[in-house]
Amino acid sequence: MGYTIKQVSERSNLTAHVLRYYEKEGLLPPVRRSSSGIRHYTEEDLECLDWICCLKNTGMSIKQIKAFMALHAAGPNTLPQRCDMLRAHKLQVEAQMLELQRHLEKVSHKIEYFTGQYAAYLAGGGSARPAAGDAQLAESPII
Amino acid sequence: MGYTIKQVSERSNLTAHVLRYYEKEGLLPPVRRSSSGIRHYTEEDLECLDWICCLKNTGMSIKQIKAFMALHAAGPNTLPQRCDMLRAHKLQVEAQMLELQRHLEKVSHKIEYFTGQYAAYLAGGGSARPAAGDAQLAESPII
DNA sequence: ATAAAGCTTAACCTTAACTCTAAGTCAAGC
DNA sequence: GCTTGACTTAGAGTTAAGGTTAAGCTTTAT
Numbered sequence: 001m002g003y004t005i006k007q008v009s010e011r012s013n014l015t016a017h018v019l020r021y022y023e024k025e026g027l028l029p030p031v032r033r034s035s036s037g038i039r040h041y042t043e044e045d046l047e048c049l050d051w052i053c054c055l056k057n058t059g060m061s062i063k064q065i066k067a068f069m070a071l072h073a074a075g076p077n078t079l080p081q082r083c084d085m086l087r088a089h090k091l092q093v094e095a096q097m098l099e100l101q102r103h104l105e106k107v108s109h110k111i112e113y114f115t116g117q118y119a120a121y122l123a124g125g126g127s128a129r130p131a132a133g134d135a136q137l138a139e140s141p142i143i
Numbered sequence: 144m145g146y147t148i149k150q151v152s153e154r155s156n157l158t159a160h161v162l163r164y165y166e167k168e169g170l171l172p173p174v175r176r177s178s179s180g181i182r183h184y185t186e187e188d189l190e191c192l193d194w195i196c197c198l199k200n201t202g203m204s205i206k207q208i209k210a211f212m213a214l215h216a217a218g219p220n221t222l223p224q225r226c227d228m229l230r231a232h233k234l235q236v237e238a239q240m241l242e243l244q245r246h247l248e249k250v251s252h253k254i255e256y257f258t259g260q261y262a263a264y265l266a267g268g269g270s271a272r273p274a275a276g277d278a279q280l281a282e283s284p285i286i
Numbered sequence: 287a288t289a290a291a292g293c294t295t296a297a298c299c300t301t302a303a304c305t306c307t308a309a310g311t312c313a314a315g316c
Numbered sequence: 317g318c319t320t321g322a323c324t325t326a327g328a329g330t331t332a333a334g335g336t337t338a339a340g341c342t343t344t345a346t
Contacts, residue, residue: 036343037293057246079261086254093247103200104236111229118222179312
Protein backbone atom coordinates (compact mmCIF):
# COMPACT_ATOMS: atom_id res chain seq x y z
CA MET A 1 0.00 0.00 0.00
CA GLY A 2 2.06 2.86 -1.34
CA TYR A 3 5.76 3.53 -1.70
CA THR A 4 8.17 4.60 1.01
CA ILE A 5 10.20 7.74 0.64
CA LYS A 6 13.24 5.66 -0.15
CA GLN A 7 11.56 3.82 -2.99
CA VAL A 8 10.33 7.05 -4.44
CA SER A 9 13.74 8.59 -4.02
CA GLU A 10 15.34 5.77 -5.98
CA ARG A 11 12.73 5.85 -8.67
CA SER A 12 12.79 9.61 -9.13
CA ASN A 13 16.47 10.35 -8.63
CA LEU A 14 15.61 12.85 -5.95
CA THR A 15 16.96 12.47 -2.43
CA ALA A 16 14.55 11.86 0.44
CA HIS A 17 15.56 15.25 1.66
CA VAL A 18 14.42 16.87 -1.58
CA LEU A 19 11.14 14.95 -1.52
CA ARG A 20 10.35 16.30 1.92
CA TYR A 21 11.53 19.73 0.81
CA TYR A 22 9.21 19.73 -2.19
CA GLU A 23 6.32 18.67 -0.03
CA LYS A 24 7.07 21.35 2.54
CA GLU A 25 7.34 23.96 -0.17
CA GLY A 26 4.00 22.91 -1.56
CA LEU A 27 5.13 21.49 -4.89
CA LEU A 28 3.80 18.10 -4.01
CA PRO A 29 0.44 17.98 -2.23
CA PRO A 30 0.73 16.56 1.31
CA VAL A 31 1.48 12.86 1.12
CA ARG A 32 -0.69 10.44 3.07
CA ARG A 33 0.91 9.07 6.22
CA SER A 34 0.62 5.90 8.24
CA SER A 35 -0.66 6.23 11.79
CA SER A 36 2.96 6.50 12.85
CA GLY A 37 3.57 9.41 10.51
CA ILE A 38 5.46 7.58 7.78
CA ARG A 39 4.84 8.79 4.22
CA HIS A 40 3.14 6.44 1.81
CA TYR A 41 3.26 7.71 -1.73
CA THR A 42 0.45 6.69 -4.06
CA GLU A 43 0.69 6.19 -7.82
CA GLU A 44 -0.98 9.53 -8.15
CA ASP A 45 1.76 11.12 -6.08
CA LEU A 46 4.30 9.57 -8.39
CA GLU A 47 2.58 10.94 -11.48
CA CYS A 48 2.44 14.31 -9.86
CA LEU A 49 6.12 14.09 -9.08
CA ASP A 50 6.91 13.14 -12.66
CA TRP A 51 5.08 16.20 -13.82
CA ILE A 52 6.96 18.37 -11.34
CA CYS A 53 10.25 16.98 -12.61
CA CYS A 54 9.11 17.66 -16.13
CA LEU A 55 8.52 21.30 -15.32
CA LYS A 56 11.76 21.49 -13.42
CA ASN A 57 13.69 19.88 -16.24
CA THR A 58 12.42 22.46 -18.65
CA GLY A 59 13.84 25.09 -16.35
CA MET A 60 10.78 26.24 -14.45
CA SER A 61 11.70 27.59 -11.03
CA ILE A 62 10.51 26.01 -7.81
CA LYS A 63 8.56 29.18 -7.13
CA GLN A 64 6.65 28.95 -10.38
CA ILE A 65 6.01 25.25 -10.01
CA LYS A 66 4.64 26.03 -6.60
CA ALA A 67 2.33 28.65 -8.08
CA PHE A 68 1.21 26.16 -10.71
CA MET A 69 0.42 23.50 -8.14
CA ALA A 70 -1.46 26.01 -6.03
CA LEU A 71 -3.69 26.73 -9.02
CA HIS A 72 -4.10 23.01 -9.52
CA ALA A 73 -5.18 22.62 -5.92
CA ALA A 74 -7.65 25.47 -6.30
CA GLY A 75 -9.74 23.42 -8.70
CA PRO A 76 -10.88 23.43 -12.31
CA ASN A 77 -11.71 27.13 -12.39
CA THR A 78 -8.01 27.74 -12.71
CA LEU A 79 -7.55 25.59 -15.81
CA PRO A 80 -7.24 28.60 -18.14
CA GLN A 81 -4.64 30.24 -15.93
CA ARG A 82 -2.62 27.07 -15.75
CA CYS A 83 -2.93 26.68 -19.47
CA ASP A 84 -1.63 30.21 -19.97
CA MET A 85 1.27 29.52 -17.66
CA LEU A 86 2.22 26.46 -19.63
CA ARG A 87 1.90 28.23 -22.96
CA ALA A 88 4.12 31.06 -21.76
CA HIS A 89 6.59 28.57 -20.38
CA LYS A 90 6.62 26.65 -23.62
CA LEU A 91 7.34 29.75 -25.66
CA GLN A 92 10.17 30.61 -23.32
CA VAL A 93 11.73 27.20 -23.56
CA GLU A 94 11.41 27.18 -27.32
CA ALA A 95 13.13 30.54 -27.56
CA GLN A 96 15.83 29.28 -25.27
CA MET A 97 16.34 26.22 -27.45
CA LEU A 98 16.73 28.34 -30.57
CA GLU A 99 19.33 30.46 -28.80
CA LEU A 100 21.08 27.36 -27.66
CA GLN A 101 21.16 26.02 -31.18
CA ARG A 102 22.50 29.26 -32.58
CA HIS A 103 25.30 29.36 -30.04
CA LEU A 104 26.05 25.71 -30.44
CA GLU A 105 26.71 26.30 -34.12
CA LYS A 106 29.34 28.83 -33.20
CA VAL A 107 30.95 26.25 -30.97
CA SER A 108 30.93 23.76 -33.82
CA HIS A 109 32.60 26.26 -36.14
CA LYS A 110 35.21 26.89 -33.56
CA ILE A 111 35.94 23.20 -33.23
CA GLU A 112 36.51 22.95 -36.96
CA TYR A 113 38.61 26.06 -36.96
CA PHE A 114 40.75 24.72 -34.15
CA THR A 115 41.27 21.43 -35.91
CA GLY A 116 42.52 23.23 -39.00
CA GLN A 117 44.67 25.56 -36.95
CA TYR A 118 46.41 22.79 -35.13
CA ALA A 119 47.26 21.02 -38.37
CA ALA A 120 48.76 24.26 -39.67
CA TYR A 121 50.62 24.74 -36.44
CA LEU A 122 52.16 21.30 -36.61
CA ALA A 123 52.99 21.75 -40.28
CA GLY A 124 54.72 24.98 -39.33
CA GLY A 125 57.09 23.03 -37.12
CA GLY A 126 55.10 23.27 -33.93
CA SER A 127 57.03 26.30 -32.87
CA ALA A 128 55.34 29.15 -31.11
CA ARG A 129 56.43 31.48 -33.89
CA PRO A 130 54.58 31.03 -37.16
CA ALA A 131 56.77 30.47 -40.22
CA ALA A 132 57.04 33.54 -42.44
CA GLY A 133 54.41 33.62 -45.14
CA ASP A 134 51.92 31.68 -43.10
CA ALA A 135 48.49 33.10 -42.67
CA GLN A 136 47.81 34.51 -39.19
CA LEU A 137 48.54 31.70 -36.87
CA ALA A 138 48.11 33.81 -33.78
CA GLU A 139 45.67 32.86 -31.11
CA SER A 140 43.24 35.62 -31.44
CA PRO A 141 40.88 35.05 -34.38
CA ILE A 142 37.89 34.16 -32.30
CA ILE A 143 35.21 32.69 -34.56
CA MET B 144 40.57 54.59 -29.44
CA GLY B 145 38.60 51.81 -27.86
CA TYR B 146 35.20 51.55 -26.22
CA THR B 147 34.29 52.56 -22.69
CA ILE B 148 32.83 50.08 -20.27
CA LYS B 149 29.45 51.68 -20.74
CA GLN B 150 29.51 51.29 -24.51
CA VAL B 151 30.54 47.69 -24.18
CA SER B 152 27.89 47.10 -21.56
CA GLU B 153 25.20 48.41 -23.90
CA ARG B 154 26.47 46.44 -26.83
CA SER B 155 26.85 43.19 -24.95
CA ASN B 156 23.85 43.34 -22.63
CA LEU B 157 26.10 42.79 -19.66
CA THR B 158 26.26 45.36 -16.89
CA ALA B 159 29.49 47.24 -16.25
CA HIS B 160 29.68 45.30 -13.00
CA VAL B 161 29.62 42.03 -14.82
CA LEU B 162 32.26 43.16 -17.26
CA ARG B 163 34.61 44.01 -14.40
CA TYR B 164 33.67 40.79 -12.68
CA TYR B 165 34.52 38.74 -15.75
CA GLU B 166 37.81 40.49 -16.07
CA LYS B 167 38.62 39.99 -12.41
CA GLU B 168 37.71 36.31 -12.68
CA GLY B 169 40.00 35.91 -15.64
CA LEU B 170 37.41 35.24 -18.31
CA LEU B 171 38.38 38.29 -20.24
CA PRO B 172 42.11 39.02 -20.48
CA PRO B 173 43.05 42.25 -18.71
CA VAL B 174 41.69 45.22 -20.65
CA ARG B 175 44.02 48.08 -21.54
CA ARG B 176 43.57 51.20 -19.42
CA SER B 177 44.06 54.90 -19.87
CA SER B 178 46.66 56.60 -17.68
CA SER B 179 43.83 57.32 -15.25
CA GLY B 180 42.89 53.66 -15.07
CA ILE B 181 39.82 53.75 -17.27
CA ARG B 182 39.22 50.66 -19.38
CA HIS B 183 39.42 50.92 -23.13
CA TYR B 184 38.10 47.85 -24.86
CA THR B 185 39.51 46.96 -28.28
CA GLU B 186 37.68 45.20 -31.10
CA GLU B 187 39.59 42.12 -30.11
CA ASP B 188 38.24 42.39 -26.58
CA LEU B 189 34.74 42.58 -28.00
CA GLU B 190 35.24 39.47 -30.08
CA CYS B 191 36.59 37.71 -27.08
CA LEU B 192 33.59 38.80 -25.09
CA ASP B 193 31.24 37.53 -27.78
CA TRP B 194 32.88 34.19 -27.57
CA ILE B 195 32.61 34.15 -23.80
CA CYS B 196 28.91 34.92 -24.08
CA CYS B 197 28.56 32.15 -26.58
CA LEU B 198 30.04 29.66 -24.15
CA LYS B 199 28.00 31.06 -21.31
CA ASN B 200 24.81 30.94 -23.34
CA THR B 201 25.35 27.30 -24.05
CA GLY B 202 25.50 26.75 -20.32
CA MET B 203 29.23 26.54 -19.70
CA SER B 204 30.09 27.59 -16.16
CA ILE B 205 32.23 30.62 -15.37
CA LYS B 206 34.80 28.26 -13.94
CA GLN B 207 35.09 26.25 -17.14
CA ILE B 208 35.16 29.33 -19.31
CA LYS B 209 37.98 30.54 -17.12
CA ALA B 210 39.84 27.27 -17.63
CA PHE B 211 39.30 27.56 -21.35
CA MET B 212 40.63 31.10 -21.48
CA ALA B 213 43.64 30.10 -19.42
CA LEU B 214 44.46 27.47 -22.02
CA HIS B 215 43.99 30.06 -24.72
CA ALA B 216 46.41 32.36 -22.94
CA ALA B 217 48.93 29.55 -22.65
CA GLY B 218 49.42 29.46 -26.41
CA PRO B 219 48.90 27.17 -29.39
CA ASN B 220 50.23 24.08 -27.64
CA THR B 221 46.91 23.89 -25.89
CA LEU B 222 44.81 23.80 -29.04
CA PRO B 223 44.05 20.07 -28.74
CA GLN B 224 42.95 20.42 -25.14
CA ARG B 225 40.69 23.31 -25.96
CA CYS B 226 39.30 21.38 -28.87
CA ASP B 227 38.54 18.45 -26.58
CA MET B 228 36.84 20.75 -24.12
CA LEU B 229 34.62 22.15 -26.83
CA ARG B 230 33.76 18.74 -28.20
CA ALA B 231 32.77 17.49 -24.76
CA HIS B 232 30.78 20.61 -24.15
CA LYS B 233 29.01 20.23 -27.47
CA LEU B 234 27.99 16.68 -26.68
CA GLN B 235 26.66 17.76 -23.32
CA VAL B 236 24.61 20.57 -24.79
CA GLU B 237 23.21 18.29 -27.46
CA ALA B 238 22.13 15.77 -24.86
CA GLN B 239 20.60 18.52 -22.82
CA MET B 240 18.64 19.75 -25.83
CA LEU B 241 17.22 16.31 -26.46
CA GLU B 242 16.08 16.10 -22.86
CA LEU B 243 14.57 19.52 -23.10
CA GLN B 244 12.70 18.54 -26.24
CA ARG B 245 11.38 15.38 -24.63
CA HIS B 246 10.09 17.26 -21.63
CA LEU B 247 8.69 20.06 -23.72
CA GLU B 248 6.56 17.56 -25.58
CA LYS B 249 4.99 16.54 -22.30
CA VAL B 250 4.21 20.16 -21.62
CA SER B 251 2.60 20.45 -25.04
CA HIS B 252 0.46 17.40 -24.40
CA LYS B 253 -0.62 18.86 -21.13
CA ILE B 254 -1.64 22.11 -22.80
CA GLU B 255 -3.83 20.24 -25.25
CA TYR B 256 -5.27 18.11 -22.50
CA PHE B 257 -6.09 21.18 -20.45
CA THR B 258 -7.78 22.85 -23.38
CA GLY B 259 -10.01 19.83 -23.91
CA GLN B 260 -10.69 19.55 -20.21
CA TYR B 261 -11.79 23.09 -19.86
CA ALA B 262 -14.23 22.75 -22.76
CA ALA B 263 -15.70 19.68 -21.07
CA TYR B 264 -15.85 21.49 -17.77
CA LEU B 265 -17.76 24.39 -19.28
CA ALA B 266 -20.07 22.04 -21.14
CA GLY B 267 -20.76 20.36 -17.84
CA GLY B 268 -22.16 23.61 -16.50
CA GLY B 269 -18.96 24.99 -15.05
CA SER B 270 -19.79 23.54 -11.67
CA ALA B 271 -17.15 22.04 -9.47
CA ARG B 272 -19.04 18.76 -9.49
CA PRO B 273 -18.86 16.88 -12.79
CA ALA B 274 -22.19 15.99 -14.35
CA ALA B 275 -23.09 12.32 -14.00
CA GLY B 276 -21.92 10.24 -16.93
CA ASP B 277 -18.99 12.50 -17.70
CA ALA B 278 -15.61 11.00 -17.97
CA GLN B 279 -13.25 11.77 -15.07
CA LEU B 280 -13.25 15.50 -14.79
CA ALA B 281 -11.20 15.50 -11.65
CA GLU B 282 -7.96 17.37 -11.47
CA SER B 283 -5.54 14.57 -11.14
CA PRO B 284 -4.84 12.90 -14.49
CA ILE B 285 -1.39 14.27 -14.93
CA ILE B 286 -0.29 13.66 -18.51
C1' DA C 287 16.49 -7.86 19.77
C1' DT C 288 18.98 -5.28 17.09
C1' DA C 289 19.86 -2.79 12.99
C1' DA C 290 18.18 0.01 9.44
C1' DA C 291 14.99 3.32 8.02
C1' DG C 292 11.69 6.89 9.21
C1' DC C 293 10.08 11.14 11.49
C1' DT C 294 10.75 16.21 13.28
C1' DT C 295 12.80 20.80 14.07
C1' DA C 296 16.20 23.97 13.60
C1' DA C 297 19.96 25.94 12.32
C1' DC C 298 23.89 26.30 9.53
C1' DC C 299 26.63 25.48 5.04
C1' DT C 300 27.40 25.53 -0.09
C1' DT C 301 27.85 27.01 -4.95
C1' DA C 302 27.05 29.88 -8.87
C1' DA C 303 26.68 34.04 -10.62
C1' DC C 304 26.05 37.93 -9.81
C1' DT C 305 24.72 42.58 -7.18
C1' DC C 306 25.37 46.21 -4.23
C1' DT C 307 27.85 49.36 -1.01
C1' DA C 308 31.27 52.34 0.56
C1' DA C 309 34.63 55.33 -0.13
C1' DG C 310 37.06 57.54 -3.17
C1' DT C 311 39.25 59.39 -8.07
C1' DC C 312 38.77 61.78 -12.38
C1' DA C 313 37.00 64.38 -16.35
C1' DA C 314 33.61 67.29 -18.77
C1' DG C 315 30.03 70.84 -18.88
C1' DC C 316 28.26 75.30 -17.32
C1' DG D 317 35.55 76.32 -9.84
C1' DC D 318 31.97 73.50 -8.87
C1' DT D 319 28.74 70.01 -9.84
C1' DT D 320 27.57 65.89 -12.13
C1' DG D 321 28.26 61.66 -13.42
C1' DA D 322 31.28 57.95 -14.92
C1' DC D 323 34.94 55.30 -13.16
C1' DT D 324 37.87 52.79 -9.57
C1' DT D 325 38.62 49.15 -5.70
C1' DA D 326 37.63 45.79 -2.02
C1' DG D 327 34.58 43.33 -0.02
C1' DA D 328 29.99 42.21 1.78
C1' DG D 329 25.28 40.67 0.49
C1' DT D 330 21.82 38.10 -2.35
C1' DT D 331 19.16 34.31 -4.48
C1' DA D 332 18.07 29.64 -5.77
C1' DA D 333 18.02 25.20 -4.75
C1' DG D 334 19.26 22.44 -2.17
C1' DG D 335 22.91 19.78 1.38
C1' DT D 336 24.55 18.79 6.14
C1' DT D 337 24.41 18.05 10.89
C1' DA D 338 22.50 17.08 15.19
C1' DA D 339 19.46 15.55 18.54
C1' DG D 340 16.16 12.70 19.73
C1' DC D 341 12.54 9.74 19.06
C1' DT D 342 9.65 5.80 16.59
C1' DT D 343 9.03 1.92 13.42
C1' DT D 344 9.83 -1.80 10.70
C1' DA D 345 12.43 -5.62 8.94
C1' DT D 346 15.45 -9.74 9.86
